[in-house]
Amino acid sequence: MKFVVQAALGLSLVFVSPAFAATTAPAAQAAVPGPAHVKAVQDLLGAMRIENVLRGGAARSRYPNEGQRQAVFAKLAKTPPAEVYQRLAPPLARVISADTAVEMTRFYHTPYGKQVIHRKYNSGAQVMMPGARAAVPPEEKKERKRAAYVLASQQLANAEPALEHEAFKLLQLINREKR
Numbered sequence: 001m002k003f004v005v006q007a008a009l010g011l012s013l014v015f016v017s018p019a020f021a022a023t024t025a026p027a028a029q030a031a032v033p034g035p036a037h038v039k040a041v042q043d044l045l046g047a048m049r050i051e052n053v054l055r056g057g058a059a060r061s062r063y064p065n066e067g068q069r070q071a072v073f074a075k076l077a078k079t080p081p082a083e084v085y086q087r088l089a090p091p092l093a094r095v096i097s098a099d100t101a102v103e104m105t106r107f108y109h110t111p112y113g114k115q116v117i118h119r120k121y122n123s124g125a126q127v128m129m130p131g132a133r134a135a136v137p138p139e140e141k142k143e144r145k146r147a148a149y150v151l152a153s154q155q156l157a158n159a160e161p162a163l164e165h166e167a168f169k170l171l172q173l174i175n176r177e178k179r
Helices: 002-030 035-048 051-060 066-078 081-092 098-108 111-122 138-145 147-176
Strands: none
Touching (some): 035 081, 035 111, 051 066, 081 147
């Protein structure tokens, strides 16, 4: 009896999945970002200094020997940041909306946004005592209350796994290229 139920369930999934795939394909094709959208994401990647994510991925990767590690870092050093932004923008434009890109680019160009980026890539380990809370500067309090910023920062945080994944894929491509 269990076998019959499992077989029926399996067959129902086989017949349902083509219909589901057919309904999602046009939606994926309709989400092709335009040139202005890609340019907005490219500007965001520049404001975020995303090339540092590539360096971090290279530093965390395991290599058979130190020579290969040095070769990857040499290739990254020869790759201009603008090329990194240009190559990462099209795939990331599918997960980062144009509005999010514009809002977060604006934020990262503010003095406080520049501090956030600097701390993200240049700070060491931070230890806080139990019960202590981080001091929040007034400009951050003001920024955190803006509805556009709140929505954009949430969307960018949701896109972070895709950003890391695409950066790793680009790192692999750069590693394979002859430079």
